[in-house]
Amino acid sequence: MSDLATSVAPPLPAAADKIKFYGIWLAVIVALLVLPRVFTSGGSLTTFSLIGISIIFALSYNILLGQTGMLSFGHAVYYGLGGFLAIHAINIVVRNKLAIPLPLIPLIGGVTGLLFAALLGWVSTRRSGTAFAMISLGLAELVASSALILRTFFGGEAGVSANRTKVYRLFDWSFGPQTQIYYLVAAWTLLAIVAMYALTRTPLGRMCNAVRDNPERVQFVGYDPHIIRYLAFCFSGFFAGIAGALAAINFEIANSAYLGAVQSGTVLFATYIGGIGFFIGPIVGAIFVTILSLGLSDLTPVWQLYFGLIFIAVVMYAPGGLTGLLMMHRPLIRAGTLTRVLPSYAVAFVPTLAMITGLMLAIETVVHFTVNPGDDSHIKSFGIPFDAASPYIWTIAALLIVGGFVLARKSWTRVAHAWDEALGSAREKGFAA
């Protein structure tokens, strides 16, 4: 018996693997510490804080979507409730002069998220797949509409605000300046990432993957998929609550938008665009989407449309997300056959870019005539000035779209051939399954 057990246990990791593993975490810690020294402006510190919050939120969402295969349209409920409770907690701490420092407040948000996930999750995780998605949507609407009815607790349209600097101080940190908030968010982000990574390595994390892939077989093995989905849901609610509390601390306000469908949609976009197949995917997605939404909103009034189009494009052409796209190339890099694909990428890049430019030109022109029809037709979008009324622009846009589309189709077919060839030889060398 003991014989079997020893042979089944995985081999201890080699020293090189250990160094690699801990090296990555160490690098992350160093990067988090150094970032505010490199980018010192208040704006970039706010951006980093927002990114940290959305990393926690997206990772918590991926416990559901990526690890357990549950598509939720209402994850913002736990984020928002965590935020509200955190704000109320700050107010209570300030009013009663309790000795609870600000860095512990996110824990209150997390416990709130956990409690509500435990309450609402039992009903919703009974079903999986499409039914679960619809139920999560219904529950989200229920909570969001209730928030507008229960005015004293949720503060109606205006929301509830608090003053984070009045909380009991530890080591004389006032948490007034954004740098201190950045370090608070960074510390919690690191903690949450480590905890959620550890969760994926536990037996529960593995069973979550099993429930995602084959719930029937999980039942045969002797587990109840409902319980496993429920546990995953609770963990996910806990981390979402932490993210919500951090957001509430960052903005010093919580309002009903925290709970709303837009927030739920944003985390879904971030997680899926980043890639749900890898642990790092949601982190990449959170960084990408936060920067994109902050950057695009300065460049164009219809940035949400671009956002939606990017999401549709990812769903259609890159279901693995950004990390999935990158990871696809790993066997090619190892086998050294990547160079065979690169030229065809370069060829395909030109017409694809032309098509996208044409689409953007067309969208911006249409937007000019529908959103502000009376204005001067010489508009500037993405920093490039052009005349929206000129027929040349329309012709160029049409040519770019049609020509780009035809050529892009041809060139992507060539990419596919080159890809097959490169992957084939990588397989021969034994680097790909």
Added chain:
Amino acid sequence: MLELIVISTLNGVLFGMLLFLMASGLTVIFSMLGVLNFAHASFYMLGAFFGFQISRWVGFWPALIIAPLLAGAIGAAVERFGLRRVHKNGHVAELLFTFGLAFAIEEIVQIIWGKSPVDFRVPPALDFPAFTIFSTNYPAFKMFMLVVSIVIFIGLLVVLKRTRIGLIVQAALTHPHMVGHLGHNVGRIFMLVFGVGTALAAVAGVIAGPALVTQSNMAGLLGPILFVVVVVGGLGSLPGAFLASLLIGLLQTFAVSMNGSLAGAFGPLSPDYAATWLSDIWNVTIAQIAPIMPYLLLVLVLMFRPMGLLGTRDT
């Protein structure tokens, strides 16, 4: 009291039939393609806005025909060039695709028609009170809405029960793979069903547009209720969708017309609690919680009948 019951029943049945116009398409699409079309309410919205624009150009009656055809064509194109591509990546990807589509359609409608409600008026030919019951004038347009939805309902029933294509669709409701094995062009049937389903939603949009508010958030408001209907009725069950549509239609209209609250029933709360959150629950009227009624129903049904009222399939 009797007046309230009669008027609310009429309005409730009307709202329920409108919901069923959409839920029927959604259910058939779900049963055949296995994907719950998240953008279904967006096609309802497209129908309303197309109807508004076309009725400005050529009048309401042509719009009633053209707008659904247009929306149906867009729906068919979405199936042919979008969903069919995504299909190989599984149901989650399909659902996400329609989710992104709903998002994009709302943005596009906002760009073209703006965020504020458009002035979609009842056609003059129907702008008169149909009859008067207990001093309340019931508008003719609402009767027209009721007639249109009932006619389409009967039409659907006849097509499903009496025609060859209906037979295939019915077969696909329960045995989608077998239909493919029998040699039907499944791709074309899917496209057709998707087109017809979205066109039905657009019909609902055209006739509901003048009576309700035609605004870019109408899909976002109605969509969740629509999904509640199909989950409560049982995913993939047409009779269930019909039952749930009427149930939710009646529930919501009756709730809106009722003014009772806990404070009304048990007297005002003692002043000690006036500033606490308890006072919110105590003073809220049934009319105010009408918007969350469908979701409460959803939770109740899920607790006691997780499959939905008439559902049999576990997804």
